Amino acid sequence: MKVKPKEKTPRRRAFRLVGLGLILFGCFIRVMDPYPVRMTRLIYFDILQRAMPREYNPDLPVRVLDIDEKSLANWGQWPWPRTLLAQMVENLGEYGAAAIAFDMLFAEPDRYSPVRLLNDPALAGVVTVEDHAQKMDYDVLFGLEVANWPVVMGTAARLSDEGNQVSPTAGIIEIGENPTAGLISVPYWTPIAAPLDRSTAGIGGVNVSPLGGTGIVRRVPVLWGGPSGPMPGLGIEALRVAIGAPFILAEGASDEEGIMLAVELGDFRLPTTENGEVWIRYRHDQPELYLSADDVMQTPDDPDLRAEIEGRIILIGTSAAGLFDMHLTSLGESVPGVSIHAQMLEQIFTGEMLSRSDVTAALELLSFVLLGLIVIAVMSSFGAVASFVAGGAAAGVVLGTSWLAFQNQLVLFDVTFPLMGGMANFGMLAGYLFVSTEREKREIRQVFSHYVAPEILDEMEVSGHRLQLGGETQEITVMFSDIRGFTPLSESVSATDLVALLNELFSQVGDQILKERGTIDKFIGDAVMAFWNAPLPVEDHPCRAARAALLMRKALTEFNASDVMRGRPPIALATGCATGQACVGNIGSRSRFNYTVIGDVVNVAARIEQSCRHVEYDILVSSSVHRLARQDLAMLEAGFVDLKGKSDLEAVYALVGDKTVLDSPEFRKLSIAHGDLVVAMRDRQSHVRIEKMCQRCAMMAKEIEPGLQRFYLSLPGRTADFRSDVQSSQVVFSHHGRERQSSA
Structure with a gap:
């Protein structure tokens, strides 16, 4: 079925009638000359004088x-x-x-x-x-x-x-x-x-x-x-x-x-x-x-x-x-x-006398009318962009005429009212186009809101409704954060209350991610996935992701102390961050797709989050995050962990605090003691000595980050995670395992 396009002539005629009405109204305002119009004119005359003041002649009598x-x-x-x-x-x-x-x-x-x-x-x-x-x-x-x-x-x-x-x-x-x-x-x-x-x-x-x-x-x-x-x-x-x-x-x-x-x-x-x-x-x-x-x-x-x-x-x-x-x-x-x-x-x-006559005022009014007519004619026929260019050129002519009249003839010619009149006409017609466009957007949203997320609708509007499958490979930072102790919590509240509680928690957690310019990919049950540096570039994205994790920790403390959690066991979060290359874009079928990320870095971040229970600490980051953000964040080596699906062990780091904590004397002392502890574990020193060093670090960490105490108390049982030969033997074992599978 062929659809006949709507007739544009009535709308164009309405544009011009409204524009002419606005010009007549502007003429009436100028004749009445209210206080704001007068003051704007006088301020412009002051600007002319400041741009070209009179020279002082000491010979004058x-x-x-x-x-x-x-x-x-x-x-x-x-x-x-x-x-x-x-x-x-x-x-x-x-x-x-x-x-x-x-x-x-x-x-x-x-x-x-x-x-x-x-x-x-x-x-x-x-x-x-x-x-x-x-x-x-x-x-x-x-x-x-x-x-x-x-x-x-x-x-x-x-x-x-x-x-x-x-x-x-x-x-x-x-x-x-x-x-x-x-x-x-x-x-x-x-x-x-x-x-x-x-x-x-x-x-x-x-x-x-x-x-x-x-x-x-x-x-x-x-x-x-x-x-x-x-x-x-x-x-x-x-x-x-x-x-x-x-x-x-x-x-x-x-x-x-x-x-x-x-x-x-x-x-x-x-x-x-x-x-x-x-x-x-x-x-x-x-x-x-x-x-x-x-x-x-x-x-x-x-x-x-x-x-x-x-x-x-x-x-x-x-x-x-x-x-x-x-x-x-x-x-x-x-x-x-x-x-x-x-x-x-x-x-x-x-003889340098400024002049301003009724003829000058009449020419100003004529300029206002001509500018208004130009804007109306061009916009109604060729659109807002052409009208902006044509109106800007005409405004430049009027402004140049005013300047030359002042410079050469000392005539005070006001351009503020003609320019404001032209902008008023432009704004009125542009507003009409904006309303029309918004109406079209609402229609598109109404149709597509049943199928895609609001973020994708925003991208459809920006890209002109030309979304397509595919993506591009770039460096990003991925975060996974999961609720620890979710099962006991779900058993203590009804399903309705649990949903309300999760919504409130994820709202506060999500605000911290957005505050650091992160993109929330999805909520997966009791977990949230987010990434940085896409769809828009974000400078220092590893550092921003880590700071978001610290803000989430702080928000969680406030959430546990709120009325929502009164009488309920406190909630804890396990958070993992990793930086690496990934494919970012629209991924899915031709009829339905999501804007998300795919790549090994996603798996690494998810597995690091799962390692928080083994390490006994709530925020862990990968070696790539540590390498890129160690100058701005307080981090401590947490050993090598075995990530499911990865042949090599991954070095992880405990995220303690921000730049303020990093520069504090207390953390410097803790960092030195922690380094000595890591050396002792790698050198296979006595278990008693390692326990004493762990207790000393736990005491030092009490005032810096209380969560580090459990981390240090668990270290005597994790000394193997810090030995370099463990990783090499693990690699050899993994290779042998794959060879045996191939032989079979």
Whole structure:
């Protein structure tokens, strides 16, 4: 019967409709621009700046006079008397500063003025001054000095209306439809103490972000909206005073009110956001930008200092830790707020102004739509892999365009939203394919779960349902572990309880095997078989198998102490491990097969496990395991044992512990004593001497591994297992036996 394939066109049409719906939803999200979308965009802009920060140019006419820790140490704690500040202004003016801008507030009268100290009730009768100084006001002296030089005073935004109203000294000329209506608004400005408000050449806002703003400073307002009209920022006002411009030109949109486009000041033009902010293109903070206030206060006339000040705008701020004026930049650096004003002035002088317009935002949205359409079209026609390649190529084009736009034009083009939109479309369609594939897998599992193990089903899924008979030869480590004393236990509990008990025991034992990356082959009654290094390669597989045996020993101790075994005889395990070549693969008939191992190493491991009763120890390993893992495990020679079906005797070793036990001083002593004991048995020394040596080793082993005591107590009866001539005679006997059989 020929089965007609399902029609793909309806599913393809559904793919495309859902994809288009996702694109429309994404456009709606972008227009709403929620906080996560904005923050992702801003973080990407920070990455662009960190990848290519602005270079510092020491020739630019901007410097910061830093009231640093050294200045505070030499001139006293802040605030300083206004007489010191007057001296600072005078020194800066005489050095030829083009403008002196204070990134600090003078909201209150100077408390150090004699006229105020005498009026302080707390100091009445304590402070006395000469008659001619009783009416001296340091604010008046400071104001007189400020009036002589191009000084800009700072004011800060505040929420309460206290003190006199602050009016800007700069004239603002507006072009367009009332562009200053959309400026970031400040409820009130911090007043400037008289007579400084009348003496200063300019007043500017010191804030670098709106009230309540925290985190990274990415944009700085050039103009603020205030109760007395637009107020320039400190940096732009310092520039106006430095070049002697009487006004600032605010350029706005001609067809829409409250949209700021740019600010012009003399020959400088600053593109702004619609609310009057400037994107700061940061550079790394440079020590060369800063001058110490202590140097200006102490040096009468220094040619080097004059070269740094003359003709430059001097911004006075602080980097002292206790004055709390540090801000985080897009480069991840914490800098003084005055440094941000300085960096804004630097980029005005260099013309390196970052820009981002509505056209840029529209192009970002268009990129999002195009990426979504590419993903939908390619995946619905050619599948997920082709869609991933095509979408990745388109995303690379968008990312490259963004980088080139920033590198060459200083345009901030966001790629995060277009890329996330493309990935969302890809994820949606890939999810559909995943659901379809999972449905097919469930159908296959439902059919085959009655015939094969779940592990084989997993391999069928990985290999594309192309399992076949056969295997490959490789080195593996095999473990057999059997319950000792199972018969008495089975006689003491019902069959139902016995099955539940075995299930719980094998669960705990199997967990230890899986923890060491082993593969559980099968459970055989009261025994378990596992192997390592297949189907996936496992480094140090002999060591891992041995460690699994040690973990099983520990898990068994906890199992015997659990409530399940209360009132029942304890269970013991006998475990044997061997390493060798084996055929690993799918073995069985064409209609039904198992993933297992076949080889002599399997028989060796099984026979070593059976030898645990003869050796009187619970974990034995072959000589191959000992050879490959002796640097990481504590093992002791346990003699030669006769393995059923093997012509030669097999050397086995008792596994005592892990690397910690191996490196312990106690085991080193035991190992030396054990070696002496083995030599004594091979040299056929007296039975009495061997018994004493066994007792001594048993006492030493008590604190290391209590199970070794039975091992040592049985050694006097097993001295022949350690003699090399026993193995050779056994080999001769085996050969003679085979010859006799051949003759018969």
